[in-house]
Amino acid sequence: MTFLVLPKNLREQLRRQKNTAIRAYFRQRIYSSSEPGKIWGRSQPMRILLILSHMRSGSSLLTHILTDNPAILGYGETHITYQTPQDFKQLMAEVYWQCHDFRQLRDLTHLRMNHQYVLDKVLHNHLLADPALLTHPQVSIIFLIREPAPSLVSLQKLKPHLSDRQRFDYYKNRLIQLENYAEFVKNKERSLWVTYEQLLHQTPSVLSHLKQFLSTDSGFSEQYQLLKTTGKKGVGDSQAKIKSGKIIRPSTPSLASLPPDISKDAEAVYQNTYQKLSNYCTATVPWRG
Numbered sequence: 001m002t003f004l005v006l007p008k009n010l011r012e013q014l015r016r017q018k019n020t021a022i023r024a025y026f027r028q029r030i031y032s033s034s035e036p037g038k039i040w041g042r043s044q045p046m047r048i049l050l051i052l053s054h055m056r057s058g059s060s061l062l063t064h065i066l067t068d069n070p071a072i073l074g075y076g077e078t079h080i081t082y083q084t085p086q087d088f089k090q091l092m093a094e095v096y097w098q099c100h101d102f103r104q105l106r107d108l109t110h111l112r113m114n115h116q117y118v119l120d121k122v123l124h125n126h127l128l129a130d131p132a133l134l135t136h137p138q139v140s141i142i143f144l145i146r147e148p149a150p151s152l153v154s155l156q157k158l159k160p161h162l163s164d165r166q167r168f169d170y171y172k173n174r175l176i177q178l179e180n181y182a183e184f185v186k187n188k189e190r191s192l193w194v195t196y197e198q199l200l201h202q203t204p205s206v207l208s209h210l211k212q213f214l215s216t217d218s219g220f221s222e223q224y225q226l227l228k229t230t231g232k233k234g235v236g237d238s239q240a241k242i243k244s245g246k247i248i249r250p251s252t253p254s255l256a257s258l259p260p261d262i263s264k265d266a267e268a269v270y271q272n273t274y275q276k277l278s279n280y281c282t283a284t285v286p287w288r289g
Contacts, residue, residue, distance in 0.1 A: 018102065022111070025206035026096045029113060036085040037138040039092070039113055045138055046113075048088050049074070049214070051121035052128075052181060054142040054174040056154035060120045060236035061247065062144055065199075065207075066119060068224035071216040074119025075099050075229040082122075083129040085136055092118050101228065108195075125177045132184050140214065141185065143178055143277050146196035148266035152255040154262065168262045172269045179276035186280050193277040194284040199250050202285045209284040215231040219237035 025173040029040045037045030049072060049275070060076060067074045078094050080087055095118045095221040100110040119249060122128055134141060148171060155167045162170075185191050192213045199206050207220040229235045231243050241248050277283075 017206075023093075023094070023097055025111065027093050028166055030089050030096075034086075036088040036136065041236055042113065046092060046115070046204045047117045047118045048091065048136070048139045049117040049142070050134070050139060051119065051142050051144055052178055053121060053123055054146070054151065054171060054178070055123050056151050057123075057146040057157060058199060059123065059144055059146050060121055060242050061196075062142070062194075062199060063119065063121055064224040064227065064230070064242065065220055065222065065247075066142075066210070067227065069214075069218055069220055071116035071214070071218070072119055073115040073117070074121075075227050076121060076232075077123060077234070078120050079127065079234075080120065081127050081129055082133050085133060087133075087159050088136075088138070091120050095119070098229065117214070122131070123174070125174060128181075131181060131184055134181055135187075139190065141191040141281075142210075142213075143182060143191065143193040143281055144196065144199075145178065145193075145273060145277070147236070148270045149256040149263070150196075152258055152262070152266065164259055164262055168266055169256075170268065173271050175273040179273045182277050182280040188280070188282045191281040192284060195274075195280040198285050200247060203247065206284040209282070213282060218260065236272060 032040040039046055039048065049066070051059055051062060051066075053062075056081050058070065063074060066072050074095055075098050078091060080091055082088075082095065096113060101107060102110065109199070113198075128134070133139065152164075152167050152171055155162075155171070156164075159167060182191060182193070193267075195208055195210075203222050207222070211219045224242060226245060231238050238243065257263070
């Protein structure tokens with residue numbers, strides 16, 4: 001049997017046409033209604049799941065755990081600036097396009113758009129231009145924070161061009177904004193909080209609370225499938241550990257330390273945010289206070 005082999009330029013042209021048609025299909029369904037969560041062909045509106053966190057917090061790990069559940073679609077940090085509810089439409093279009101490959105006929109099942117949530121993680125203050133969007137009825141929020149010493153030591157590796165004080169200023173300002181968001185929303189039914197340390201060491205409780213909070217049919221696991229964007233810079237963690245497909249716990253306690261003039265201030269900021277989140281959000285483990 002002889003198979004027809006198309007010229008490379010023709011294959012590329014057909015690939016582009018296929019991609020254009022699929023993106024147009026997603027956008028048509030998403031933008032057919034002006035209502036932010038409504039998608040043509042769905043009986044229920046799409047929900048938006050936002051991870052509000054800071055750099056080097058373990059947000060890539062949490063993203064992978066969440067998106068391994070068939071109810072949730074996302075890939076990490078989209079860098080969308082949220083100004084109006086219509087920007088949730090942009091999130092849906094970006095996530096549905098970036099999360100899927102369409103190379104075989106069976107991949108066409110991705111066109112169903114039957115997920116319960118689309119996910120984004122937001123790590124910078126400027127990306128949420130209107131905090132009132134957090135109170136939108138279709139939005140659910142997971143706050144994630146990490147203790148200051150490991151956060152800032154890890155951030156030093158990511159941002160070596162910044163001074164210790166500049167890295168601390170980012171961490172402080174971000175945590176203050178997170179607690180402000182939590183106080184503004186003030187709704188435990190729609191906001192959950194967790195620490196990276198809890199995710200690592202009190203995993204069963206965290207995973208159980210995630211299922212309860214998000215009301216998904218299936219639960220969550222500490223093992224996960226890799227995404228097409230796993231390890232990609234600008235999307236999430238690019239270090240090798242995230243590619244293991246499971247939670248990796250350190251064999252020895254962290255020896256990370258900060259300059260004395262920063263350590264005390266950073267710990268105070270962390271403790272204040274910890275308490276504020278416990279006051280305004282559902283906790284995944286009992287509050288230690």
